[in-house]
Amino acid sequence: MTETNLRILLAARPEGAATLDHFRAVEEPPPAPRPGEALLRHRFLSLDPYMRGRMNASKSYAKPVEIGDVMEGQSVAQVVEDLSGTFAPGDWVLGGKGWQRFSAVPVHALVKLDPDAAPPTAHLGVLGMPGTTAWAGCTELAQPRPGETFVVSAASGAVGSVAGQIARRMGARAVGIAGGPDKCAYLRDELGFDDCVDHRAPDFPERLAAACPDGIDSYFENVGGAVQQAVWPLLNDFARVAVCGMVAEYQGDLQPGPNLSSVLRKRLTLRGFIVSDFPRAAPTWRATGARWLRDGTLKYREDVTRGLENAPTAFLGMLTGKNFGKTIVEIT
Numbered sequence: 001m002t003e004t005n006l007r008i009l010l011a012a013r014p015e016g017a018a019t020l021d022h023f024r025a026v027e028e029p030p031p032a033p034r035p036g037e038a039l040l041r042h043r044f045l046s047l048d049p050y051m052r053g054r055m056n057a058s059k060s061y062a063k064p065v066e067i068g069d070v071m072e073g074q075s076v077a078q079v080v081e082d083l084s085g086t087f088a089p090g091d092w093v094l095g096g097k098g099w100q101r102f103s104a105v106p107v108h109a110l111v112k113l114d115p116d117a118a119p120p121t122a123h124l125g126v127l128g129m130p131g132t133t134a135w136a137g138c139t140e141l142a143q144p145r146p147g148e149t150f151v152v153s154a155a156s157g158a159v160g161s162v163a164g165q166i167a168r169r170m171g172a173r174a175v176g177i178a179g180g181p182d183k184c185a186y187l188r189d190e191l192g193f194d195d196c197v198d199h200r201a202p203d204f205p206e207r208l209a210a211a212c213p214d215g216i217d218s219y220f221e222n223v224g225g226a227v228q229q230a231v232w233p234l235l236n237d238f239a240r241v242a243v244c245g246m247v248a249e250y251q252g253d254l255q256p257g258p259n260l261s262s263v264l265r266k267r268l269t270l271r272g273f274i275v276s277d278f279p280r281a282a283p284t285w286r287a288t289g290a291r292w293l294r295d296g297t298l299k300y301r302e303d304v305t306r307g308l309e310n311a312p313t314a315f316l317g318m319l320t321g322k323n324f325g326k327t328i329v330e331i332t
């Protein structure tokens with residue numbers, strides 16, 4: 001093959017905020033697949049906030065990326081070659097590995113996609129890991145109920161936009177928190193959220209209180225920081241909090257959390273989760289979400305950047321809200 005494998009590596013560990021200097025692009029020959037592996041040409045790369053954690057050396061629920069290694073990430077890809085015969089050249093699969101143009105992946109780790117059933121990129125966002133996270137967080141933890149108020153932060157993003165739509169289907173009043181009037185208008189007018197509050201407004205805590213006149217019964221936490229501080233006083237007795245992410249703090253800006261006496265006084269249920277804690281959620285959500293997409297009742301939006309070389313810029317932008325929808329890189 002004459003093409004080279006463009007790869008984006010971790011060049012250095014950030015102390016505080018990550019910048020473009022922490023990434024390095026290299027061109028190498030494509031990998032040679034070993035027995036049992038397929039050679040994949042990546043078409044679309046998913047960029048997700050968790051990748052910022054992989055750039056740190058600190059202990060977490062997953063291993064860090066080593067300096068000099070390719071950045072971790074999932075792609076939808078097309079098969080170039082599979083000597084095992086499981087896949088034909090050109091087949092679409094989920095399971096490409098890393099911020100790179102090609103990877104060689106064991107065939108048992110690949111999921112074949114039907115591009116006529118749903119656009120391949122949907123498997124990185126609305127039907128993929130982020131959508132599954134929204135499903136698991138809502139059905140297992142936040143448990144929105146009819147007549148109650150459900151609030152989700154980072155509401156226009158990959159996880160939050162799906163969580164709000166699920167909460168409405170479960171009968172709750174869904175209030176989103178998002179950055180800016182355009183994102184809020186989209187959530188209200190196109191996704192059917194009952195209300196949305198702009199966390200960049202100077203009087204955000206007052207606006208949130210006005211949008212939740214009966215308090216908050218369940219909260220899907222994606223952000224932390226100042227947003228969390230505004231949400232906390234509004235939680236009702238016996239409220240459920242699904243702690244999914246704290247993206248406001250991923251660049252190192254750690255914030256003091258709420259005093260836990262509120263957990264006692266209000267008898268709150270607070271639980272952090274990683275989507276893989278709920279292995280049954282992925283197949284259930286894939287089938288449920290696909291049905292809702294087909295009948296037009298589940299909506300989503302993607303923010304697609306062209307060119308793998310632009311992945312670091314798109315990634316850093318996502319961490320500060322420059323994305324509008326699921327962040328994806330089209331590998332041209």
Ligand SMILES: NC(=O)c1ccc[n+]([C@@H]2O[C@H](COP(=O)([O-])OP(=O)(O)OC[C@H]3O[C@@H](n4cnc5c(N)ncnc54)[C@H](OP(=O)(O)O)[C@@H]3O)[C@@H](O)[C@H]2O)c1
Nearest residue numbers: 049154157158159178179222245246247248273274275321
């Ligand atoms: N637990 C799990 O298994 C799991 C799985 C997937 C994702 N997550 C978490 O879910 C959260 C959302 O992920 P996603 O993929 O859907 O990302 P996303 O919402 O598509 O993108 C991140 C968004 O975070 C918001 N944000 C960033 N800094 C903020 C700040 N200081 N204050 C308020 N909002 C801020 C921005 O939206 P605005 O423009 O609205 O500010 C930005 O668009 C992340 O915390 C992620 O780590 C967890």
